Amino acid sequence: MNTLDPVSDAAAYQAFLLAALGEDDPAVAQATTVAAMRTLIDEAGADLRTRPEPGEWSVMECLGHMLDGELVTSARYRWILCEDQPDLVGYDQDAWVAGLDHGAGDPEALLEFFGAMRRANLDLWARTTPEDRERVGLHRERGPESYSLQFRLIGGHDRIHLVQARATLEAVRALG
16 A cells, blocks of 8 residues: 555646655656666565555555556546646556555566566656647546646655555564
8 A cells, every 4th residue: 555645636647746756857756766666676575465454554565566557657647738627537556556466476577567667657758849748638537638747746646655665664674
């Protein structure tokens, strides 16, 4: 479960993610995520799949959620860039983590898939114009969001869940 996301209001959720990014360049911030995930996987070792408490996510489940976020956002970027004000569907993150059994996933496959998508998304960002970045999709839960906003949100999302995964590892180690 995502214990570091205490907000349910759409504007508050956006502000929460944007605050995690701060004034940093979102492309630069996102370019560090795969290496940070690798470090967490290596450090977690045998604790990778251990939940600190029932109902909370393990390190592997946190990273699996980040993969889901990248996959969903990848599609949203493309819809926004190619269609006029497309409908952007939300998703139930806990249902995805459980339904896709991220806790049992292969960390190397996760890193490979995440890394490939992230490289493609960073390349796409670098090729877009300022006008492209202001194109808007209509998120069903949060309302109008530009490509630029979506791109900044995922930078904050990375940071929030890397902190969550690190805190999870520390909590697991404190238990045993």
